[in-house]
Each structure stands twice: as C-alpha cells, then as structure tokens.
Amino acid sequence: MNCVLCKSQLIHGEANHIFDSGSQIVIIKNVPAMVCHQCGEYYLDNETAIKIEKIVDELLKNKSEITIANYSEIAA
Template sequence: MLCILCKGDMKNGKVNFPVDAGESFILIKEVPAQVCEQCGEFFLKDDVAEIIEDIVKKAKGTDVEFEILKFAA
C-alpha cells in the first residue's frame, strides 16, 4: 500500500492518535497503523478505527478533560 499524500511506502508501525471529543481531548498511544516512511502520514485499519470509536464513546461518559490512554486490542 502507498501513501495517499506522497506515494511513499507504508509500513506497519504504531502511532499516537489524538481525538478531539468535544468536551474532552484524548490521546491514544501505541495505536497499530500503517505509517508512511516518507512523510509520517498514517492509515488505520477498519477494526482499529472501530476500537478507537469505542474508546472515545467510553471516555465521553466521564468528566475527564484530558486523557492519555494506551491502545489495547
């Protein structure tokens, strides 16, 4: 798979994924992703994106304004 921005090679890697969830801001660490070797752009697989959605939904139910979580599948 090639990067949509620069057509560089995408490799399996991990990224820190920031989520702006309105009232709160969540940073999810060590999210598995395809990462561009050239520009650092990353792409999340559908199953990973779904897990992140769940994490964000749960985090929205709390009063925490800023949260750093570790991705765990």
Template sequence: MICDICGQEDAQVRHVTRSYGKGSDLLIIENVPVVTCSHCGESYLTSETLHEIERIKLHRQSFAKERSVPVAAFG
C-alpha cells in the first residue's frame, strides 16, 4: 500500500481498538483499520474510516453491545 504521507510503498493496515468519550459516554470501537508506514513512521486513519467511525458514534445504540470492561493502570 502506498503511504499518503510520504508516497512510499511501505504502508500496511493494522487493526486496533480505539476508545471515544469517557464515563457513561464511553464507546470502544474494535478492529479500527489504521494505516502505518514503516518508511516514514506515520500512522493515520483514512477518510473512509473516519466517516465510518462517525456513523458508528452517531448510531451507537444500533451497533454497540454492553460489556463489562476491566481497566488496568500502566505502572
């Protein structure tokens, strides 16, 4: 894949978990595709991914499933 930042063919898509909001408004979205370039070191979300995240956030009642989530502090 070609990196949108540096134009090299070193970009790869990896999937991560992202959290949005906090407290009772917290929404965790799993399997978010993030483009990462090993040449320039940049990571970014495509416009399509950003639009899908906004759609999920807007319609969270339709997509989200309630889960109990344990939280640990680093260090």
C-alpha cells in the first residue's frame, strides 16, 4: 500500500491522532496505523477508526479544553 499524498510506501507503526472540535482538543497517542515513512501521513484501519470515534466521544464528555490519552491504555 502506498501513501495517497506522496506515493511512498507505508509501514506499520503508531501515530498521534488529534481531534479538534473547535472548543476542545483530544489527542490520542500511540494509535496503531499505517504510516508513510516519507511524509508522515497515517491511515487507520476501519476497526481502529471506529474505536477512535468512540474514545473521542467519551473523552469529549469531560469538558476539558485539552485531553491527552494513550490508545493502548483505553482501547481494550
């Protein structure tokens, strides 16, 4: 699989996913992803993307302006 942006090869790795709702920011660290070794763009598989959506929804409930979480600790 190749990167959509730069066409370079993707490798298994981890990425930091950032969600900005406008009033809150959620950062989820160490998310398993396919990462472009050239430009850093990352791609999530469907299962991980669904988990990320659920995690973000839960973390937004705490009303903190910025929330940082580690994927491996909350995606059980």
